Structures are given as structure tokens and as C-alpha cells.
Amino acid sequence: MIGLLDSNNFYVSCERVFNPKLERQPVVVLSNGDGCVVARSNEAKALGIPMGVPVFQIKHLLRHEKVKVFSSNYALYGDLSARITNVVRQDIADVEVYSIDEQFLDFSTTRHPQSADQLGVNIRKKVKQCTGVPTSLGIAKTKTLAKVANHIAKKSLVHEGVYVLDREQIIEEFLSLTPVADLWGIGRRYAKKLSSFGIHTALDLYDCKEAFVKKHMTIVGLRLWYELHGVSCLPLEMVSKPKKNICTSRTFGKAQMNLSAIKEAVANHASSCAEKLRGEGSVANYIQVFLATSRHRPGEQYSNSFTWTLPVASSDSRELVHYASQALDRIFRKGYQYSKCGVIVSGLVPRDARQLGLFSDGNSSGYHDISQPIRSGQSGQVQRDSLQEDVRLMEVVDMINHRYGRGKIQLGASMTTVETRGWQMQQNRLSPRYTTCFSEIPIAKCS
DNA sequence: TCTGGGGTCCTAGGACCC
DNA sequence: TCTGGGGTCCTAGGACCC
Numbered sequence: 298m299i300g301l302l303d304s305n306n307f308y309v310s311c312e313r314v315f316n317p318k319l320e321r322q323p324v325v326v327l328s329n330g331d332g333c334v335v336a337r338s339n340e341a342k343a344l345g346i347p348m349g350v351p352v353f354q355i356k357h358l359l360r361h362e363k364v365k366v367f368s369s370n371y372a373l374y375g376d377l378s379a380r381i382t383n384v385v386r387q388d389i390a391d392v393e394v395y396s397i398d399e400q401f402l403d404f405s406t407t408r409h410p411q412s413a414d415q416l417g418v419n420i421r422k423k424v425k426q427c428t429g430v431p432t433s434l435g436i437a438k439t440k441t442l443a444k445v446a447n448h449i450a451k452k453s454l455v456h457e458g459v460y461v462l463d464r465e466q467i468i469e470e471f472l473s474l475t476p477v478a479d480l481w482g483i484g485r486r487y488a489k490k491l492s493s494f495g496i497h498t499a500l501d502l503y504d505c506k507e508a509f510v511k512k513h514m515t516i517v518g519l520r521l522w523y524e525l526h527g528v529s530c531l532p533l534e535m536v537s538k539p540k541k542n543i544c545t546s547r548t549f550g551k552a553q554m555n556l557s558a559i560k561e562a563v564a565n566h567a568s569s570c571a572e573k574l575r576g577e578g579s580v581a582n583y584i585q586v587f588l589a590t591s592r593h594r595p596g597e598q599y600s601n602s603f604t605w606t607l608p609v610a611s612s613d614s615r616e617l618v619h620y621a622s623q624a625l626d627r628i629f630r631k632g633y634q635y636s637k638c639g640v641i642v643s644g645l646v647p648r649d650a651r652q653l654g655l656f657s658d659g660n661s662s663g664y665h666d667i668s669q670p671i672r673s674g675q676s677g678q679v680q681r682d683s684l685q686e687d688v689r690l691m692e693v694v695d696m697i698n699h700r701y702g703r704g705k706i707q708l709g710a711s712m713t714t715v716e717t718r719g720w721q722m723q724q725n726r727l728s729p730r731y732t733t734c735f736s737e738i739p740i741a742k743c744s
Numbered sequence: 745t746c747t748g749g750g751g752t753c754c755t756a757g758g759a760c761c762c
Numbered sequence: 763t764c765t766g767g768g769g770t771c772c773t774a775g776g777a778c779c780c
Contacts, residue, residue, distance in 0.1 A: 328748035335748075351747040369748090396780045484778050515754060517777075544750060593747055639749090723746095 298413050298463070299533070300402035300436045301443040302385060302420070304378075305451065307398035307430070308336035311374050312367050314429035315731045315739050323364040327352060330548045331368050331723045368724040376732045377428055384427045388420055393533040401440060401533050417459040437462040440531045441524035444481040445471060445499070465527075472499040472525065482521045487514060499525065539645065540577055545569040546639020551719040552591065553635045559588065560622055562720040564711035566640040567614070567621035572698075574612035574642060575691055580651050582610045582644030584617055586624035591636035601628040610644070610651045613687055614694070617642070618710050648688075 304310055308326035313319045323340035327333065334341075334350050344362055346355060352366075359366060378397045385392055391403035402420075404413050411419070417434045424432050435446025436459070446462035449471060453460065462468055478488035480499050490513065496502055502510070503525045510522045520530040545566040553559050563586055574581055584607065589600035603624040611617065621640050646652075697706050713721065729737035 330748065332747050349748090353746040356746090399780080482778065486777060515777090517754065540751080542751075546749065548748070591747085637748095 298404040299443045301447045302434045304398040305431045309338045310430045326367045368727040372730040372733045380428045414461050434459045438527045439524040439529045475499040542643045543573045544641045548637045549720045550723045563625050564618045567617045570642045571614040571617045579645040580610035580612045581642035585641040588638045599633050603627045
């Protein structure tokens with residue numbers, strides 16, 4: 298049996314762990330840049346606040362109902378998420394971390410001789426006790442059915458947040474009550490398409506012919522269909538696969554017209570991509586920079602991107618910042634109010650499997666001037682030595698930043714100057730990083 | 745005035761190879 | 763006049779997830 302453990306209103310629950318006054322209050326957490334609502338307490342949902350709504354559209358409601366509003370605090374949420382995983386792993390050996398608030402549990406990999414139901418109740422209690430975060434647990438034969446079971450566990454008040462969906466008759470009964478659009482893997486497009494065939498509930502899809510599903514929903518839909526019938530097609534992935542792309546992008550705090558400010562933002566995003574690459578042990582072959590005005594504003598819009606192929610795959614901050622900056626020069630047009638930019642690195646390969654250039658000297662920081670022809674090569678010994686120097690330099694930078702705080706050492710190109718600060722993200726309602734920063738540890742007052 | 749930020753997989757079609 | 767059969771790689775677009 299497979300369990301899906303899902304944290305209830307996760308971001309809101311994290312805020313409540315260290316701020317119990319928020320219990321029984323309407324609470325929402327906003328997206329990066331404080332733009333949209335991305336998490337709501339049950340009280341906030343009851344007020345009719347929809348998921349994803351822009352804050353400015355519900356400003357009056359928020360004020361009138363005294364809704365508590367927070368910027369997203371990923372340092373806190375990421376840390377609590379990792380703690381939940383640690384607690385779960387004490388009882389279940391095979392756990393797939395699926396997202397920041399969800400994990401799949403392989404119930405066959407436990408030492409405890411209890412029923413899935415009883416073990417599930419215990420795990421859920423333990424997570425609440427050790428982390429303070431309330432969860433729901435659905436258990437079934439496949440991931441897709443575990444998702445359905447989780448939904449039941451979350452809605453039902455009688456099952457203590459745990460539901461085992463195992464008997465065929467009950468499965469069919471619940472599928473008949475589930476809109477097909479609520480299934481994992483059915484998005485807006487497929488929901489519409491299926492509706493045109495008269496398929497509205499999950500049971501309607503379950504009752505379809507295999508060939509019909511294959512024809513209209515490809516192999517992806519067919520897997521979903523099998524999973525509904527209790528045949529597991531989506532195995533648990535215990536070790537996360539290396540990433541194929543890495544992206545860092547942000548909406549500017551205020552619209553930007555100034556190239557030097559945008560350049561600073563791009564340098565920051567490129568540095569961040571380089572750090573993420575090194576964290577993965579990967580190097581990138583391509584780097585893309587994109588820049589765009591706001592889709593939501595009337596009038597002429599502009600967006601563009603430019604991609605470099607690197608001479609030798611790299612994760613060196615200096616090199617990626619250099620190319621990103623040159624890419625920005627190629628797409629920047631004067632006179633537009635830009636709202637967003639970003640950097641994407643792709644063509645990722647493991648660092649030690651990188652292909653050196655035929656004529657490059659192997660020194661990944663010694664990028665050639667793009668306007669100049671590539672220099673001819675040097676001896677193999679020099680290649681290896683200079684390469685190791687670079688790797689070590691970046692390792693030291695990462696080590697210092699890990700120890701003394703993010704951004705303690707950075708490239709001059711990504712330093713913020715007073716005039717260009719406007720690109721930085723709005724985060725006006727950030728709670729403290731209670732669990733990851735010594736100066737922000739909560740203080741208990743006893744009297 | 746103000747609208748997030750990440751990712752993955754699959755398919756079809758074009759270009760090319762022998 | 764008659765014109766095969768087997769591949770690979772790449773990209774764009776479409777779908778989905780949190």
C-alpha cells in the first residue's frame with residue numbers, strides 16, 4: 298500500500314507553529330513579491346477567498362475581516378518540510394518527497410507489524426507532536442488512488458485525518474463522487490475535452506475503454522486509467538533524479554526601465570542558478586536570459602530571450618554572470634517598463650562527465666571574449682590544474698555563504714546599489730526565520 | 745498602482761543518416 | 763516507367779504538477 302501524507306494548508310500551518318495566536322483566525326500567505334494568495338487557512342477559505350487571487354482585488358475583504366496576511370517565508374517552510382520527512386522516515390524506510398508539502402510512503406517498508414490504518418494514525422500524530430504541522434494521510438494501492446484517499450481524509454471529520462481506500466466497491470463509490478477534474482493528472486484542458494465526451498466523474502473515466510483513453514489522452518492518460526484500476530504505473534522515486542533545467546526569476550518590486558538595474562537583477566539570478574547547479578553537482582551547457590513587460594498592463598508589450606551555448610559546460614558564477622549580462626544587452630530595448638526577468642540554465646550534465654572543448658584550455662572561468670575567436674589549447678596538465686582551481690574557488694564561496702549567511706560573499710555585478718534597489722522583491726509581511734537563523738529564534742517570556 | 749516561481753513528460757514533424 | 767526500409771536527433775507545442 299502507498300500512503301500520501303499531505304500537510305494541511307501548509308504555509309499557513311507553518312506560520313501558526315510559532316505564532317499560536319493565529320489559530321482559529323483567517324490567515325493567508327502570499328506568493329513571492331506579495332502578489333497573490335497562495336495559501337489559506339480554513340477560516341480564510343470560508344470567507345470566500347479564492348486560491349491565486351491577486352491581493353489588490355480583495356484588499357477590502359482582508360481589512361474588513363481582519364485577515365492575517367504573510368509574505369512567503371521559504372526558509373521556514375523548507376525547514377519544517379525537511380523535519381516532517383525526518384519524522385516519517387523513523388517509521389517508513391521508503392519515502393518519496395514529492396513536493397514541499399507532500400510525501401509518498403511505501404507502507405511495505407516499515408518495521409511495525411500494525412495495520413496500515415493504525416500505523417497511519419500514529420505517524421500523523423507523531424508529525425503533529427514533533428513539528429506542530431497538521432497533516433492528512435490517504436492510503437491505497439496506487440499513487441493516484443492514494444491522492445483520492447487523501448482527499449477523503451482531509452474532508453472527513455470522522456477518520457482522524459487518515460483514510461484507507463482499499464475495497465473495490467468503496468473505490469467505485471468514491472470515484473462516482475469525484476469530479477474527473479479533481480483527479481491527479483487531469484488539468485483544465487483534459488477536463489474540458491473529457492466533458493465533451495460526457496465524462497464528468499472519475500468513475501466515468503474508470504468505466505471507459507482502454508483504447509479510448511489511449512487515443513485521446515496518450516500514454517499518460519492510460520497510466521492514470523490503470524492506476525484507478527489498482528495497477529501501479531507510477532513507482533515511488535526515492536532518489537530524486539538530477540534536474541534537467543534550473544530557473545531563477547522574479548517579478549521586480551517596481552517596474553524597471555533602467556538597464557543597469559535590470560543587469561543587477563540578471564546577475565543575481567545567474568549567480569543563484571550557478572549556486573543551484575553546484576548544489577546538484579551539475580554543469581550547464583546553455584544559459585538563457587528572458588525579459589518581459591507586464592502582461593496585465595494595456596498598451597504595447599515586449600518580451601524576448603537570448604540563449605548562449607557555453608564553450609565548455611560550467612557552474613562558475615563568474616562565467617554565468619558574464620554570459621547572462623551579454624545576453625541581456627542583446628534583448629534590452631529602451632523605453633519599456635519591464636516587470637520581470639529571469640535566467641534559465643539547461644543542458645545540464647554531471648560535473649565530472651563534462652565534455653571539454655577541442656580548443657578550450659579547460660579553465661572554466663577563463664571564458665573567451667564572445668567577440669573574439671577562441672584561443673588555441675594548452676597542455677593537459679594545465680587543463681586539469683586550472684579546472685580544479687575554479688572548482689575550489691566556488692566551493693570556498695559556497696562554504697562561506699553557508700556558514701555566515703546567504704550572499705555574504707557575492708560578485709560585484711550582483712551587489713545592490715541605492716539607485717537600482719527597486720528591482721528587489723516586495724516582502725513586507727515576512728515572519729522571522731524561526732528555525733534557521735540564530736538572530737530570529739523565538740523568545741519565550743515567563744512570568 | 746497592485747496579478748508567483750518553479751518544474752516534468754509526451755508527441756509530432758522536420759532534418760538528417762545509411 | 764519504375765522510386766525502400768530502417769533509424770536518430772532536435773524542437774516546438776501541449777499537457778500536467780506543486
